[in-house]
Amino acid sequence: MSDRTRFALALAAAWAFVLATMAAAALLVAADLSGEEQALLAPLAREHAPAVVLIAALALAPLALILRTLFRRYVAAPRQLAEDARIILAANPAHRAPLRGSAGIRRLAESVNQLADANVSLRHDVERRVREANERIEQERNRLAALMSELAQSVIVCNIEGRILLYNARAMQLLRQPQDGAAAAGKGHSLVGLGRSIFAIFDRNLIIHALERIHDRLRQGARAADASFVTTAPAGQLVRVQMAPVQGAAAGAGAAGAIDGITGFVLVLDNITRRIEAGHRRDLLLQTLTEGTRASLGSVRAAVETIAAFPDMDKEARDRFIGIIGEEAQRLSARLDQTGSEFADSLRTEWPLENMRGADLIAAARRRIEARLDLPTKLEAVDETVWLNVDSYSLMQAITYLVSRLREEFGIREIRFGLEAAGQLAHLDVIWTGAPLGSETTMTWQTDSMNAGGEASPLTLKQIIERHNAEIWYQIHKPSHREYFRIAIPLTRPEESAWSAAPGVESRPEYYDFDLFHQPGQTPEQDNRPLAALSYTVFDTETTGLQPSAGDEIVSIGAVRIVNGRLLEHEVFEQLVDPRRDMSPEASRITGIEHSMLQHQPTIDKVLPAFRAFCEDTVLVAHNAAFDLRFLRLKEDAAGVRFTQPVLDTLLLSAVINPQLDSHRLEAIAERMGVNPIGRHTALGDAIMTGEVFLRMIPLLAEQGIRTLGEARAASQKTYFARVDY
Amino acid sequence: MGKKILIADDEPNIVVSLEFLMKQKGHVVRVVTDGEAALNAVREFGPDLILLDVMMPRMSGYDVCQKIRENHAWAAVKIVMLSAKGRDIEVNKGMAVGADAYVTKPFSTKDLIAKVQELLGE
Numbered sequence: 080m081s082d083r084t085r086f087a088l089a090l091a092a093a094w095a096f097v098l099a100t101m102a103a104a105a106l107l108v109a110a111d112l113s114g115e116e117q118a119l120l121a122p123l124a125r126e127h128a129p130a131v132v133l134i135a136a137l138a139l140a141p142l143a144l145i146l147r148t149l150f151r152r153y154v155a156a157p158r159q160l161a162e163d164a165r166i167i168l169a170a171n172p173a174h175r176a177p178l179r180g181s182a183g184i185r186r187l188a189e190s191v192n193q194l195a196d197a198n199v200s201l202r203h204d205v206e207r208r209v210r211e212a213n214e215r216i217e218q219e220r221n222r223l224a225a226l227m228s229e230l231a232q233s234v235i236v237c238n239i240e241g242r243i244l245l246y247n248a249r250a251m252q253l254l255r256q257p258q259d260g261a262a263a264a265g266k267g268h269s270l271v272g273l274g275r276s277i278f279a280i281f282d283r284n285l286i287i288h289a290l291e292r293i294h295d296r297l298r299q300g301a302r303a304a305d306a307s308f309v310t311t312a313p314a315g316q317l318v319r320v321q322m323a324p325v326q327g328a329a330a331g332a333g334a335a336g337a338i339d340g341i342t343g344f345v346l347v348l349d350n351i352t353r354r355i356e357a358g359h360r361r362d363l364l365l366q367t368l369t370e371g372t373r374a375s376l377g378s379v380r381a382a383v384e385t386i387a388a389f390p391d392m393d394k395e396a397r398d399r400f401i402g403i404i405g406e407e408a409q410r411l412s413a414r415l416d417q418t419g420s421e422f423a424d425s426l427r428t429e430w431p432l433e434n435m436r437g438a439d440l441i442a443a444a445r446r447r448i449e450a451r452l453d454l455p456t457k458l459e460a461v462d463e464t465v466w467l468n469v470d471s472y473s474l475m476q477a478i479t480y481l482v483s484r485l486r487e488e489f490g491i492r493e494i495r496f497g498l499e500a501a502g503q504l505a506h507l508d509v510i511w512t513g514a515p516l517g518s519e520t521t522m523t524w525q526t527d528s529m530n531a532g533g534e535a536s537p538l539t540l541k542q543i544i545e546r547h548n549a550e551i552w553y554q555i556h557k558p559s560h561r562e563y564f565r566i567a568i569p570l571t572r573p574e575e576s577a578w579s580a581a582p583g584v585e586s587r588p589e590y591y592d593f594d595l596f597h598q599p600g601q602t603p604e605q606d607n608r609p610l611a612a613l614s615y616t617v618f619d620t621e622t623t624g625l626q627p628s629a630g631d632e633i634v635s636i637g638a639v640r641i642v643n644g645r646l647l648e649h650e651v652f653e654q655l656v657d658p659r660r661d662m663s664p665e666a667s668r669i670t671g672i673e674h675s676m677l678q679h680q681p682t683i684d685k686v687l688p689a690f691r692a693f694c695e696d697t698v699l700v701a702h703n704a705a706f707d708l709r710f711l712r713l714k715e716d717a718a719g720v721r722f723t724q725p726v727l728d729t730l731l732l733s734a735v736i737n738p739q740l741d742s743h744r745l746e747a748i749a750e751r752m753g754v755n756p757i758g759r760h761t762a763l764g765d766a767i768m769t770g771e772v773f774l775r776m777i778p779l780l781a782e783q784g785i786r787t788l789g790e791a792r793a794a795s796q797k798t799y800f801a802r803v804d805y
Numbered sequence: 806m807g808k809k810i811l812i813a814d815d816e817p818n819i820v821v822s823l824e825f826l827m828k829q830k831g832h833v834v835r836v837v838t839d840g841e842a843a844l845n846a847v848r849e850f851g852p853d854l855i856l857l858d859v860m861m862p863r864m865s866g867y868d869v870c871q872k873i874r875e876n877h878a879w880a881a882v883k884i885v886m887l888s889a890k891g892r893d894i895e896v897n898k899g900m901a902v903g904a905d906a907y908v909t910k911p912f913s914t915k916d917l918i919a920k921v922q923e924l925l926g927e
Contacts, residue, residue, distance in 0.1 A: 370860070373889035374816055377910030381822035384914040389829065396825070403818045503893055518871040550898045552867070565901065567894050 081739060082155060090139075090146050097138050101131070156180025160188050167195045169778045171753035172202060233348040236325070239341060241277040241286065242614065242696075253350060254280055254312055270313060272650050274614040274642030276696040277346070281320070285310055288443075288472050289322045290344065295439060297324075297341075307433060308472050309351070321347045368418045375407040375414075382407075432547070434571055437465035437505055441496045444478045448494065451531070452483050459497040465505045468571040469547060476529060476536050477543045481509055481564055483531035484524055489514035497563075505570050510563040521553045521564075605698070605725065606789030610777050613788060615641040615727075616652075616694035617770035619762045620707045621670040623658050627710045632658035633683055634672055636690055637762030639770050640697065644777075646770045652693045653763045655680040671761065687711070687718035697724065698788060702745045702769045704728040725788060729773050731795035736779045738798070748772050807831045808925050811852035813843035813869070814887065815861050819910070823856055826914060830922070840864025847873060852882060854925055859888035859899070867902050874903035883924040887912070 163176035233250035289306040296304035325343040497508040618638035624631035638652040859866035891909035899907040
C-alpha cells in the first residue's frame, strides 16, 4: 500500500469519526426530547440542515491539515529514517539521514547519524588494515606475476571448475581466437581471461581425463602427480599441455584427504607445432632409410647369391643380375646422401608418450566404455606388472571406438580385456565372443575417422596405433570361440622417478593461496549459488533507435566482467558495429556515434560470436536487459550463436529493492547508490556503471533474503516492471 | 617335382632373383606386383606357395594373407611373408594373420630356398 493510499484511508476514517460523533450527538438530543419538542425542533432542524452539512464538510480541511502533520511527523518520518539507515548500512556509508519529524524522531536521526559516523571511522580503520594486508599480498602476487611473465611457456592457473584464476601474457598470445572475422576486425580477443572457462579453450573431456589420471596416481600413494597431453589450440597450433594439481592446505595431512584436496590445476602450455612437424619428418626419413635400405640390400644379396650359386648361367642372365647390383648400389648411396642432408635439421620428436601401468589404462578404458556406451566389461588375465609408453587419452579413444563399432554393428553385449607381456611387447586384447569379423571390416575400421560415445577425433585408429609404434590385428581363438583385437605395444620399464620423486606439496610457494579457489559447485547448480560468488558479464548496447522490429540495429556493444565481487575494468569488450543503415541525427546526438565512425567496422554477424565467447559461462547483467536481449535475439540466427545463459536485470532488481519508488532509470539508481556516472551513453561506460550499481545491489538484496541467483531471478519476475511488455 | 609358386612383390629387382631361383628348383612361377592382383592370382593360378611382400600397392600383404586364410578352400596354400619391416611387432602381426614364415629383407637366398622346400614338403 502506498503512502498516499494510507493517508487517504486515515483521513477518511477520521472524518467518518467526526461525522459519526456529530450524528450521534444529534440522535441523542433527539431521543431525549418529548413529542412536542420534537415537533417544534423538526422544522428547525430541517431548515438548518444545509448549515450542518456545510460544517461537517468544512471540518474535513482542518482535519486533513492536522492529520497530514501527524502523518509526516509520526509515520513518514520514521519510515524515511529506516530507509536512510538501510542505505547507510548497506549501500552508501557516507549517506546521512536528514533531521525531520517530531523531536523524538529528530533525536533518533541524530543518533543514527552519529552511529554512522562512528561506523565510518571504524570502517576506515579496518579498511586501512585490510589495505596494508592487501598490499603485502599484492606484492607477492606481483612477484609471482613477474616470475610468470619471464617464463618461456604459457601458464594458466584454474580452479577445479576450470575457471581461470591467473595467466601470463604468453598464454594470452598463444590462445587467441582464430585470426578471421570479428577477431581480426576488433582487438583479436584472447580466449584467456580471469574467471573465464578453460573449457572454451580445451576439450572438457581432455582436462577431466588428465585430472582423473592425477587422482589415480595420488590414490596410489604418489606424493605429487602430473599429467600431460597434446591437443590443438583454437587457432590450430599443436600444444603440449602439462597439468599439475593445486592442492588445498589440508592436502599434506593424509593420503586419503589428498585426493579430494585438489582445488585447482596449473597448465603449462608449450607450442610444439614445429617440433612435431620436424619429428614427423624425422620418423619418415628414418623409415624410408631403414626400409629402403633393407629392400635394396635384399635385392643385391639375392642377386649376388644367385650368381655365386649358378656360375655357369648364360651371359645374358649374368649381365642382368650385375645390372641389378649396380642399380641398387647407386640407389643406396643416393638415399644415404638425401637422408644425411635432411636429417641434420630434424629434431627429436616431442609427442609426449607417458609411462603408465597397462592395468590402469584398462581400468580407465573400462570406466569410459561403461559410462559412455553403457556396455558391461570384464577382466581376463591382466598382468599388473606391464608398463606401457602411451598417449593414454588417444589410446583410450581408440579402444572406445573399436568397442562402439563392435556394439553398433554386431550387437556385442559384453567386452573383456586381457593384458600379457610377450617378449619385448605387451599384448592388450579387446575380447568378445560370437561375432567373427571379415578382413574388409577390420580394414575399414582402421582407416575410418573415429567417432565414439558422442566424441569425434580427427585421427584414425591406424594413426593412433602408428603413433605408439604399435600394431593391431584381429584374431580368432578357435578352441575357446573367442575373438579379439590384439594391440601389440612395446613394453617399457616402470619409471618411478617420473613422478614419485617430484617435489612435495610443501615446497609450493605461499602466494598460491587465491580466494577464487573457494568456489563450490558447477554450472548446473548455478541457481543455488550465492550472487556474490558468480562471474558476470555486464553489458550494454547502443542502437540506431528503439524498434528492432522496425529495422533498428546495434551500433556498439560494451561489456565488462565481474569476478568474485570485483569489476575487472581491464577485461572489457568494446566494439563498434556497422549497422548497414543510416544513423538518425537523434541517435548520433545521444550516442555520440557518427555514421562515418561505423563504416569500416565489422557487421553484427561477425561481432556476436566474439561477444558470445567473451561471456562464455557467465551470467549476463544489463539495465533493462529485455531491450538489449531483443536486439541480440534477432541477430542470433545470422551470427550462428545463442545466448542461453541466465540474465539479471538491474532495473528489475532496483524495483525489488525499492518497490515504492517510481524512477528506476540507471542515473537515478546510480545516484541513490552513490555511484559516479562516468562516460555515460557509451556502451562500455553504461556497462561499467551498471556493473557498479549491480555490485552495490547484492548486499541490499541479501537483506531481503535474496541471496542466490535463483532467488534473484524469481524476485525479479514478481516485480511490476517484469510484466510490462517491452 | 615342380610346384606352383606365386611371387607378389612390387620391387622388380628382387623379383628377378626370386623368379630365377624358383625356376631353377623346377617350380612353375607367376609374378604379380600388387595385393589385388595377388588375390586374383590365387584364385586363377592356384599356387602351392606364395612369396608375399608386406608393402604393396592397393592392398598390404597382411590384408592379402588374412583374406586367403578366411577362405577354407585355400587353407593348404603356404604363405611366406617377405618384408623390409623387421621389427618384432611386425613379425608378430605377420604370424598372427596366418603366415607360415616371415622373412626379413635382406635375407639369405639359401635359407629362403630351404624354407620354401621345407614348406612344400620336398
